[in-house]
Amino acid sequence: MMLSCKETARLLSQGADRKLAFSERVALRVHLAICKGCRNVDAQFRFLRSAVQRLSADAESEYGK
Numbered sequence: 139m140m141l142s143c144k145e146t147a148r149l150l151s152q153g154a155d156r157k158l159a160f161s162e163r164v165a166l167r168v169h170l171a172i173c174k175g176c177r178n179v180d181a182q183f184r185f186l187r188s189a190v191q192r193l194s195a196d197a198e199s200e201y202g203k
């Protein structure tokens with residue numbers, strides 16, 4: 139299965155909210171291997187995700203979650 143860039147972007151954003159299926163992760167990996175544009179998008183998502191994780195770690199201590 140070959141993803142379009144649009145589908146890849148959708149999976150990347152969904153990957154932030156839910157665990158992707160194995161087949162989805164494989165398809166993503168294949169697309170990222172051949173598409174520089176989507177690798178940049180992936181890098182941005184990773185950056186955002188780690189920033190959000192840092193923020194929510196702070197919020198956790200603040201709200202006693």
Ligand SMILES: [Zn+2]
Pocket residue numbers: 142143146169173174175176
């Ligand atoms: Zn792409």
